[in-house]
Amino acid sequence: PVAKIRPEASRAPIFVAGRYCKENRSLSQTEWAILSEEGETPTSSVEEAIREHLIALFEADRCVFHGGGREDRDVRMLGTGRPFIMEVVNPRRSDVSQAELEVVTHSIGEDSNGVVLQRMHVVPQQAFEDLQAAEGSKTKHYRCVVWSSARITEEAVAKLNAVKNLLVKQKTPVRVLGRRAPMTRPKLIYAMNVPEVLNEHYFILDIHAEAGTYIKEFVHSDFGRTDPSVASLLGREADILQLDVTEVDCASEFF
Secondary structure (H helix, E strand, O other): OOOOOOOOOOOOOEEEEEEEEEOOOOOEOOOOEEEEOOEEEEOOEHHHHHHHHHHHHHOOOEEEEEEOOOOOOOOEEEEEEEEEEEEEEOOOOOOOOHHHHHHHHHHHHHHOOOEEEOOOEEEOHHHHHHHHHHHHOOEEEEEEEEEEOOOOOHHHHHHHHOOEEEEEEEEOOHHHOOOOOOOEEEEEEEEEEEEEEOOOOEEEEEEEEEOOOOHHHHHHOOOOOEEOOHHHHHOOOEEEEEEEEEEEOOOOOOO
């Protein structure tokens, strides 16, 4: 038999970094599909909003999205946004200018359903390593609307405002047990503040927490699986109605 050789060539990936804000509570971070009787129904995502623009700009085979953490689909990402990197695979163009990236950044903001990008720029591979290293060290700021079964008093507000460096033990939440290993995670709540009481049973709560903290469960306790929680600190039932990430701290110069 005659051996056939087909040479192939490909370029090293290009890394594009930026931050994204997500203003839509029905938008996931990455592409996924909902299973139903009709089959898989794809959902829109931050990843898709960015990916196709960069594939076209760099004439690439594909793009791989790497986020600096993630938020739930019904959670907005506000403030200066969440850091991310798009790994552009086998780009046929390597001379894309910053001006072209700025045009794409603007286009994504106009075309997408609630995705707004901070400046995107080409970065060295070190930025990708920084993004991975920051996972265990960064902190996040949240704002949520909380319901309380009992009337909100000045004493209750003062108790929450006094919280500093609170160690919380979180068992894997019931809602993610199907895809996360069952374990207990220690997490720090650095500070809390109640900037506004909306009425006798609803208030706004700001939380500064260690990355990886399950904030929804920290509020309602997840059937006691998170201890302590806002509910246990106040000695009553509590639940979270809305949640926003307001800031993601990341020390890297590339973000």
